Amino acid sequence: MQTDAQVRLEDVSFTYEEASSPAVSHATALIRPGEFVAVLGHNGSGKSTLAKLMNALYTPTEGNVVVCGYDTADEKLVWEIRRRAGMIFQNPDNQIVATVVREDVAFGLENLGVPTEEMIPRIDKALDAVRMTKYADSAPHTLSGGQKQRVAIAGILAMEPSVIIADEATAMLDPSGRLEVLDTIRMLNRAKGITVVWITHFMEEAALADRILVITDGEIKAEGTPAEIFDRVEEMQQMHLDVPPMTALADVLRKEGMPLRRGILTVEDFVQEVEKVLCPSKSAT
Amino acid sequence: MLSNITMGQYYPVDSRVHRLDPRIKLILTIVFIVCVFLAHSFVGYLLLTAFLIMICRLSCVPFRFLLRGLKPLRMIIILTFLLNLFFTPGEDVWLAFWIIRITREAFLQALFYSLRLVFLVAGTSLLTLTTSPIALSDGIELLLSPLRRIHFPAHELAMMMTIALRFIPTLLEETDKIMKAQMARGADFESGNLLSRARAMVPLLVPLFVSAFRRAGDLALAMESRCYHGGEGRTRLRVLKITRNDWIACGVLALLLALIILEGIFLKGVLF
Numbered sequence: 421m422q423t424d425a426q427v428r429l430e431d432v433s434f435t436y437e438e439a440s441s442p443a444v445s446h447a448t449a450l451i452r453p454g455e456f457v458a459v460l461g462h463n464g465s466g467k468s469t470l471a472k473l474m475n476a477l478y479t480p481t482e483g484n485v486v487v488c489g490y491d492t493a494d495e496k497l498v499w500e501i502r503r504r505a506g507m508i509f510q511n512p513d514n515q516i517v518a519t520v521v522r523e524d525v526a527f528g529l530e531n532l533g534v535p536t537e538e539m540i541p542r543i544d545k546a547l548d549a550v551r552m553t554k555y556a557d558s559a560p561h562t563l564s565g566g567q568k569q570r571v572a573i574a575g576i577l578a579m580e581p582s583v584i585i586a587d588e589a590t591a592m593l594d595p596s597g598r599l600e601v602l603d604t605i606r607m608l609n610r611a612k613g614i615t616v617v618w619i620t621h622f623m624e625e626a627a628l629a630d631r632i633l634v635i636t637d638g639e640i641k642a643e644g645t646p647a648e649i650f651d652r653v654e655e656m657q658q659m660h661l662d663v664p665p666m667t668a669l670a671d672v673l674r675k676e677g678m679p680l681r682r683g684i685l686t687v688e689d690f691v692q693e694v695e696k697v698l699c700p701s702k703s704a705t
Numbered sequence: 706m707l708s709n710i711t712m713g714q715y716y717p718v719d720s721r722v723h724r725l726d727p728r729i730k731l732i733l734t735i736v737f738i739v740c741v742f743l744a745h746s747f748v749g750y751l752l753l754t755a756f757l758i759m760i761c762r763l764s765c766v767p768f769r770f771l772l773r774g775l776k777p778l779r780m781i782i783i784l785t786f787l788l789n790l791f792f793t794p795g796e797d798v799w800l801a802f803w804i805i806r807i808t809r810e811a812f813l814q815a816l817f818y819s820l821r822l823v824f825l826v827a828g829t830s831l832l833t834l835t836t837s838p839i840a841l842s843d844g845i846e847l848l849l850s851p852l853r854r855i856h857f858p859a860h861e862l863a864m865m866m867t868i869a870l871r872f873i874p875t876l877l878e879e880t881d882k883i884m885k886a887q888m889a890r891g892a893d894f895e896s897g898n899l900l901s902r903a904r905a906m907v908p909l910l911v912p913l914f915v916s917a918f919r920r921a922g923d924l925a926l927a928m929e930s931r932c933y934h935g936g937e938g939r940t941r942l943r944v945l946k947i948t949r950n951d952w953i954a955c956g957v958l959a960l961l962l963a964l965i966i967l968e969g970i971f972l973k974g975v976l977f
Contacts, residue, residue, distance in 0.1 A: 475930050499932050507930040514923035519839055519871045526942035531932040533940050543942075561874040575931065 425486070426583055426615045427451040427474055427505070432483035434469055442481070443469040444638045451617060453582070456609045458629035459619045460649075462660045466638035467619050471587040474617060476501045488582055503532060505583040506576030510591050512568035516560045521552065521571050524560065528579040539578075546578040549612075550604050566597025570604055577608070583615040584608070590625065602628070623650070623664045627685045634659065647683030666690040714774070714833045721950055722764035722835045727844030729951045733958045734832045740958075740965045741824045746972040749965050750817065753824055756961055757831070764835045774830035775823060782819045789815035842866040843943060853936075860936025868924070876917060883912050 429449045435442040443466045451457050461467040472478045473485050476492040488504045490497040506528075509515045518524040525543045534542070547553045550570040560568060569589055576584055586605060590598040602625060609616045618629060626632050627646045634642040634649060636659040642649055650656065653663050653671040663671075670684040670693070680693050722730075737756075744750055761768055775782070793815070795808025833841070846863030853859050884894065887908055894905050 472926075477926060477930055499934065502930055502932050507927075509923065509927055509930075511920075511923055513875050514920045515927035517871065517924070517928060518867060523839075523942055527928075527933070528931040530939050530941055531934065533938045535940060536942060536944050539940070539942055559874070560871065561878070579931070 425450045426453045426455070426488060427617065428484075428486040429470075429473075430484045430486070432473060432480045432485055434473060434478055435481050436469075442638055444473065444480075446483070447635075447638070447640050449633055449640055449643070451583075451615060453615055454609070454613045456606070456616045456618065456628070456630045458626035458632045458646075459617060459635055460621065460623070460626045460632050460661065461619075461635035462621055465635050467621075467635050468587050469638075470635065471507065471585050471617070471619050474583075474585050475505050475507045477507075499532075503528075503579050504581050505585055506579060506581040508569065508572050508576060508584065508586045508589045510588040512565045512572065512592065513560075515572050516568060516575075519559055521558050521560060521563075522547070522556045524571060525574045525578050528575055532579065542578045542580075543574075546574040549577055549608065550574045564597060565593045566600035569593065569597070569601045573601070573604055573608075581614065583617065585617045585619070587619045588621070589618075590620070590622070598622075598625075621661075623662055627664060634661065636660075646685060650685060651682045714770075714830065715837050716764075716766045716770055716834045717837070718765045720763060720765040720835070722760060722831075724948075724950065725835075725954055726945050726947050726951050727836050727840040728848050728945060729947065729954060730832055730836055731841075731844050731848060733954060734828060736958045736962055737828045738825060740962055741821055741828070743962075743965045743969050744817075744821075745969050748972055749968045750820055752961065752964055752968070756957075757824065757827055760831055764831065766831070766834050770834055771827050771830055774834075775826050778822065778826055782822050785822060786815045786819040789818050838870050839867065839943075842870075843941075843945065847945060860939070864936075872917075872920070875920075876913065879916060880909065880913055883909055 427449075428451075429447050432444060432447045433442050434444040447470065459467050459470060469478065473480055473492065474487060476485075476487070476498045479485075479493050485492040487501045490501050490504075492498070492501055516524050517527050522543055525546055526539055529539045529542060543556075544553070547556055550573050552567065552570050552574055555563060555567065555571075560571065563571065572589075573584070584605065589605075590601050593601065605616055605618065606628065608614050618625065620626055627650070629646060632642075632644065632646055632649045633640050634656070641659060642652065642655070650663050650667045651671075653668060656663050664685050666684055666687055666689065670680045670690060674680050674682075679697060684690050684693055741753060744753055757771075761771060790807060790811050791805065793808070793811035795810030797809035798806060799809055799812065800807040836844070842863045845866075846859050849857060849859035849862070884892075888894070892905060892908060894902065894909070896902075897905070
């Protein structure tokens with residue numbers, strides 16, 4: 421038993437009530453404090469179910485999910501788990517409860533029974549961390565998608581969680597909103613040491629994580645650093661996942677005999693490598 | 706169009722009336738309604754008019770906003786006046802020809818009854834004009850919270866109001882989007898008679914309902930994941946405090962009520 425795990429999945433299976441096959445089957449994984457872990461899978465792979473298992477919204481039909489040392493199967497611990505493992509959902513509109521930004525951030529604190537005097541500094545701090553202080557008194561429907569998601573993050577942050585689980589939090593946003601949200605989350609991960617479980621089907625986002633779990637048909641099929649994962653190009657393609665274009669290109673070139681290093685993810689990586697191969701003298705200087 | 710619907714009737718300025726505690730305002734509005742029903746003479750109605758004008762001035766709400774609240778009811782008010790005018794029996798005949806017979810008593814009763822309606826609407830409009838919907842739902846929750854002991858869902862009611870207010874603009878936007886999508890495919894919402902127009906709404910309402918239910922499911926999940934477990938043990942960001950102004954307002958209303966009651970005892974039948 422490892423005690424330093426933030427989220428621990430022990431042979432977890434989950435079957436929806438009317439479904440014949442499990443949405444998640446025999447998943448075992450370990451997420452350490454301060455890690456940024458991406459869970460990568462295509463639509464219907466069971467990745468959202470996995471997220472809900474980590475927040476005690478679902479309890480596993482088999483196996484155990486342990487979050488911050490609390491077992492999600494224990495009904496008495498549900499609130500302890502949810503205040504420590506905050507969750508952000510896909511649709512920015514459907515997770516904001518109040519009619520004013522500040523009050524929405526307060527929602528979680530109100531639920532926890534935090535005294536009013538203590539609430540105000542915590543709300544201000546949370547809004548400041550996601551750079552939404554300016555909008556504290558705005559109505560949610562006047563904000564952009566990215567801003568709404570940042571408000572949702574602030575709402576979680578005010579509860580001082582140790583884990584943030586983002587269930588496709590950028591899927592409904594435009595590219596600039598996506599960047600906004602991703603930057604905010606990465607900043608929180610680095611500056612505050614909050615563990616992040618980033619559930620996504622975007623390769624580019626997964627590539628930014630410390631570690632990737634690949635999930636297909638409810639099973640965790642692969643695990644490793646982004647470079648390790650995307651290097652298994654053919655395997656990923658079989659799982660209907662798109663490998664980042666530069667990785668795929670490097671793979672093709674490597675097969676043709678070009679001595680490129682493994683684990684190329686971005687255009688910059690690729691350019692550097694190709695330069696090294698084509699004009700070794702230039703890159704040496 | 707979208708933003709002003711959320712706010713309902715609310716007239717957002719900062720005034721002494723706006724800053725009153727919503728609980729006090731709710732109770733005082735009820736007291737005012739009682740006053741309206743107790744008034745029986747010109748003096749009483751003059752007092753009520755003076756009071757309304759005073760509150761209106763204090764609240765910085767333009768007078769035309771109050772009148773706007775009366776507009777939907779103008780037919781009822783006129784009808785009340787006419788029915789009372791023609792069908793109240795009386796002695797002191799002012800005018801009589803053919804079957805129409807107008808008496809002094811009938812005229813006064815018609816005037817007072819329709820004024821009573823005007824005052825009722827104006828008084829409650831002043832409440833909604835000076836209190837934001839959120840403050841109002843807070844006030845209702847706190848006023849009804851003693852009833853929780855008999856399992857009245859005061860908190861749930863207020864939460865439902867808040868969520869409804871929150872989703873009105875979202876659903877309006879969505880309606881607009883669906884409507885445009887249907888129009889792009891040839892749907893016609895504007896022409897035809899009432900029945901065909903109502904039928905044209907079906908393809909609009911069905912997707913709207915489906916999406917509203919999906920939103921409700923999502924929201925419930927999001928609320929649960931943020932530790933929502935009903936009103937039990939919940940604290941609030943917005944704490945209502947009764948200030949000196951609230952007591953003054955109570956005093957003014959008590960004075961009004963006392964004067965109206967005295968007027969009812971001493972002047973009833975003198976002028977009416």
